[in-house]
């Protein structure tokens with residue numbers, strides 16, 4: 001991206017304002033055209049309104065363009081075109097919030113301010129295992145404190161760029177590359193099998209339609225369950241390994257193979273059963289999804305903190321109705337399991 005490694009505060013500001021409500025692929029051309037036509041803030045400040053609005057055409061959210069022009073003119077008039085160079089003074093510019101102020105402060109001036117964008121929230125929530133919703137005031141404060149304590153104060157710009165890139169390329173939202181991730185030894189989400197549950201968004205928790213894909217992993221007659229925690233539905237009930245998606249997914253053998261490899265580092269397994277689509281209507285939301293019964297050859301690290309249980313024990317555990325509906329159609333689970341696998345014994349079975 002042309003703004004990567006950029007030190008000119010004007011260009012950083014311009015790229016961030018353009019990208020605020022716009023996808024990178026769409027914003028790229030606009031950024032290039034703006035920089036070409038107005039290479040400095042003084043040039044932008046002198047431009048005619050119509051000309052700037054014409055260049056902005058198609059990007060939407062015209063208040064961004066209005067703020068851009070007003071700010072450029074203010075900086076030209078009051079500061080002779082010199083961009084503000086402290087976090088607080090940058091934060092006072094129209095349309096600039098903490099994220100843009102931190103980005104400009106750290107990239108242009110190497111000031112110790114940690115950026116918090118969607119990528120950073122996701123990385124921090126997973127690595128530190130934090131389930132406070134990121135879209136609440138409490139969550140924002142908690143993540144700001146973590147981000148700030150994590151910041152490399154000698155190289156804040158480089159650190160900020162690195163964590164954002166890491167979130168965009170490795171710790172991706174849907175299928176993060178956990179199996180080859182250099183953070184996995186210390187990543188709490190990875191080590192507790194919670195990668196798909198983090199970060200938590202209040203908005204998602206209150207969403208009307210949610211898609212749950214459950215993986216009933218089996219290793220030598222043992223299955224893996226965990227107790228649901230956090231503020232979500234079905235608190236304290238048990239569940240299998242969950243992959244929640246914001247939309248319905250079409251699974252096929254190829255997708256399942258890629259998902260197992262990227263998510264769990266598993267390449268050898270046997271898919272025993274895929275359930276039909278099932279759903280449950282709750283008071284405020286509808287849960288839909290499927291179950292995959294998968295036989296494993298070894299225990300992936302993500303399941304080590306799950307409770308290993310036999311088919312008989314499963315019958316005595318409390319599950320949400322959504323899962324019970326599936327279990328009722330699975331008589332094979334009730335057969336007595338052979339002795340637990342060596343690696344399974346590492347975590348203690350619950351007493352029931």
Ligand code: SF4
Pocket residue numbers: 123126127170171172176177178179181182183184187188189190195
């Ligand atoms: S192990 Fe997975 S969840 Fe944890 S930081 Fe790496 S990619 Fe993200």
